[in-house]
Amino acid sequence: MEFDLEFALEAVGPLLMAFLQVTLVVTVAGSVIAALLGLIWAVGQRELPTPIRMVLTWVLDVIRMTPLPLQLLFAVAIFISFDGYRRFPETDVETIGMILGVAVFSVHYSTYMAESYRAGIESIGRGQWEAATALSLPRIRVWRAVIIPQALRATLPSLGNWAIAMFKDTPFLLVILVPEMVAKAKQLGGASYQYTEVFTVAGLIFLAASYPTAVLMRKLEKKLVY
Amino acid sequence: MEDVAKRFGKNTVLDGLNFTVERGERVTLIGPSGSGKTTILRLLMTLEELSGGYIYVDGDPLTYAKRGNRRVKLPNKEVTRIRKRIGMVFQQFNLFPNMTVCENIIEAPVHVLGQSKEEARAKAVDLLDQVGLRDKIDAHPSSLSGGQQQRVAIARALAMEPEILLLDEVTSALDPELVGDVLEVLREVARETDITMLLVTHEMQFAQDVSHRVLMFDEGRVIEEAKPEVMFNNPEHERTKQFLQAIL
Incomplete structure (x- = not known):
């Protein structure tokens, strides 16, 4: 079997298109929302009254310990066609798929990010909390001005790694028929049974995007040390 | 007691x-x-x-x-x-490393006593004069010696009067x-x-x-x-x- 270079080059355009329109959008939106949610969970786990905190911890564990593709299918079942009927016949399926995709990816990865934040928060010495108490700073101010900025420094590299992991998980979107890059590659290859070329191109696009990001994160990590 | x-x-x-x-x-x-x-x-x-x-x-x-x-x-x-x-100065200074010297000192006066930033900064300058560190007002704690950090911590405690x-x-x-x-x-x-x-x-x-x-x-x-x-x-x-x- 030969590698059809011409066919591969032809696939670059449409695959790049799918990459920009779906993969990148889901990754960027998902990472930002997951980073915010993760912070909320982590702070909640320190500030909420015990019973609520226990429920939160349990829910986060459940989400972290079930597979992402299953969660995607589950979300579709609930929000699109629980009983065979489409809930939002007016909106097109791709848009709903994208929204659900971003939502599920955000929530799923927020549970991991919460753990990273937690480690970052725990790495801050007791003296910082005590100094804040001695100055009578309001609790919200202690979080905003003292704890979160310092925790973020310790957490940022690990958040970056979760974002890259999320990026590499985007092909799972094909289980809910969102036309992301790998699904597109499968479709292009299927027309002529030439899968090697298209999957190679898709793989290279992934690599070209995630490798520089990983290097950048490593540099950032070094810069963030006090 | x-x-x-x-x-x-x-x-x-x-x-x-x-x-x-x-x-x-x-x-x-x-x-x-x-x-x-x-x-x-x-x-x-x-x-x-x-x-x-x-x-x-x-x-x-x-x-x-x-x-x-x-x-x-x-x-x-x-x-x-x-x-x-009540104010306190600690053995380990406990300055906030993510803030400058000035920010450390004005944090509580601004957010607890409700002073304006300008007012608080003017007082911070006076206090830093008192502890002999006026030129370090915009430095970060990590660039100061232990003795300097502790003097900033004293100024920070005094800023709350x-x-x-x-x-x-x-x-x-x-x-x-x-x-x-x-x-x-x-x-x-x-x-x-x-x-x-x-x-x-x-x-x-x-x-x-x-x-x-x-x-x-x-x-x-x-x-x-x-x-x-x-x-x-x-x-x-x-x-x-x-x-x-x-x-x-």
Whole structure:
């Protein structure tokens, strides 16, 4: 079997298109929302009254310990066609798929990010909390001005790694028929049974995007040390 | 302090402790490690939960109040209202490393006392002049020596205009050659202001120079109490003699 270079080059355009329109959008939106949610969970786990905190911890564990593709299918079942009927016949399926995709990816990865934040928060010495108490700073101010900025420094590299992991998980979107890059590659290859070329191109696009990001994160990590 | 008790688990650090510090008085607490002197400062700063008894600041209960013969915990708001009158300087400085020197100093005046940033910064400049670090106003704590960091921490505590200042072994973490500057700053504070001070220190000369009274602690109790000249030169209690001999 030969590698059809011409066919591969032809696939670059449409695959790049799918990459920009779906993969990148889901990754960027998902990472930002997951980073915010993760912070909320982590702070909640320190500030909420015990019973609520226990429920939160349990829910986060459940989400972290079930597979992402299953969660995607589950979300579709609930929000699109629980009983065979489409809930939002007016909106097109791709848009709903994208929204659900971003939502599920955000929530799923927020549970991991919460753990990273937690480690970052725990790495801050007791003296910082005590100094804040001695100055009578309001609790919200202690979080905003003292704890979160310092925790973020310790957490940022690990958040970056979760974002890259999320990026590499985007092909799972094909289980809910969102036309992301790998699904597109499968479709292009299927027309002529030439899968090697298209999957190679898709793989290279992934690599070209995630490798520089990983290097950048490593540099950032070094810069963030006090 | 009235009948103050502090237990960590089964370990009783303070039990039935009573003492009073007058307004404007400077009192040094001495004693072997584990005798409870730092715990007293931490209880006053509300960094530790009071296990028993009451602490009053100017007649107002700090964390627990007597209601009839019940001991009730005061709400946070009430505690904060009184705690604002107390400042503390720590052994490990505990400056906020993510803020500049100026930001460290104005953080509480702006967000607790409600001063404007300009007003607070002007005061910060004055305070930094006082501690000899005016040129470091926009530096980050990590670029300062331990002695400089501790002087910034003193300025930060003073920026809240406390009526009571707690100094917890403020020179213990410093290299010997940096101790002098910090103590000089504190001597000046003692000379120029009428802030009530409670100090825990091993710098006996300094304690003698600034304090009106010295309390010797052992196993959570005050075993001897005297003016510094008397305490350091002519202590009564055998335990005090031993302790002073060991550290001088």
